[in-house]
Amino acid sequence: MLGFGASCSVEDVEPNQPLSQTATSNATATQDNHLAMGNPSAAGTSYSNYLVSKPQYVMSYNSYRGTPNWVSWHLSSAWVGTTPRQDDFRADTSLPSAFYRVQSSDYTGSGFDRGHNCPSADRTLTVADNSATFLMSNMIPQAGPNNQQTWAGLENYCRTLINVGNELYxxxxxxxxxxxxLNGYKETLAAGKVTVPNRIWKVIVVLPNGTGDVSRVTTSTRVIAVNTPNSTSISSTWGTYRTTVDAIEAATGYNILSNVSSTVQSTIEARVDNGPTQ
Known part of the structure; x- marks a missing residue:
């Protein structure tokens, strides 16, 4: 299996300290490399670990599961504007012709949401950017409360971090x-073409706006790692599900922050975030 690694960090302060609303960076927010922190699964041309690079995000796609293994994206205020939600769910015709191209209708009546990996609200600068998040290659079958409450809360929190001078990976x-x-337990949809995942995770690295991002990750950088069950019986509080990057790597076999120095990785990937959650 493949996994993803990202982390969100506020400022280069002591680990897990509350975000200051005043001591933010004066650097201009920019749009940066989605894989700056690394390619977690060394994705390439394998049908189970296929690298898909788009202007808005990069993913490892698994044609046998009909879902991404992981999706990685950079988030800063430079990605956010006033474009409305496009809601144009559709097959990703850029995938190789040998792959089954998942249709929006494959989720119809399943009891699972078409759950975004890279969220619509993280890509509102242009219509093209927002529309790209509605490709079905960016979706997983996600339990409604997990998607609409727990993950929505974490996504909203990440956007509050960029509003006070941070950029996230x-x-x-x-x-x-x-x-x-909503219709009970399922392992697949669309006659086996789409796998329903058991666990859903996220890694967020938080940095003040700036340049040379990988070199600025230190042992005091805030990294948030979350791993949730894909279930309707789930707490709406995402902080309940905080874990370590190490634990996610052990479960997936990925090397999530592979471009960060090994010395720094050993510290930040072993730590459970206990910072603010809103």
């Missing part, structure tokens, strides 16, 4: 088989 992924949606 976010990696979201899923693994395992079988989840519980």
């Amino acid at each position: 976010i990696i979201m992924g899923s693994y395992g088989k079988g989840g519980t949606g």
Whole structure:
């Protein structure tokens, strides 16, 4: 399996300290490399670990599961504007012709949401950017409360961080088989073409706006790692599900922050975030 690694960090302060609303960076926010922190699964041309690079995000796609293994994206205020939600869910015709191209209708009546990996609200600068998040290659079958409450809360929190002078590197992924949606437990949709994941995770690295991002990740950089069950029986409080990057790597086999120095990785990937959640 493949996984993703991202982390969100506020400022280069002592680890897990509350975000200051005043001591933010004066640097101009920019749009940066989605894989700056690394390619977690060394994605390439394998049908189970296929690298897909788009202007808005990069993913490892698994044609056998009909979902991404992980999606990685950079988030700063430079990605956010006033474009409305496009809601144009559709097949990703850029995938190789040998792949089954998941249709929006494959989720119809399943009891699972078409759950975004890279969120619509993280890409509102242009219509093209927002529309790209509605490709079905960016979706997983996600239990409604998980998607609409727990993950929505975490996504909203990340956007509050960019509003006070930070940039984030976010990696979201899923693994395992079988989840519980509104119609009960299911392992696949679309006659087996789409796998329902058992666990859904995210890693967020938080940095003040600036340049040379990988070199600025230190042992005091805030990294948030979350791993949730894909179930309707889930707390709406995402902080409940905080874990370590190390634990997610152990479950997925990925090397999530592979471009960060090994010395720094050993510290930040072993730590459970206990910072603010809103």
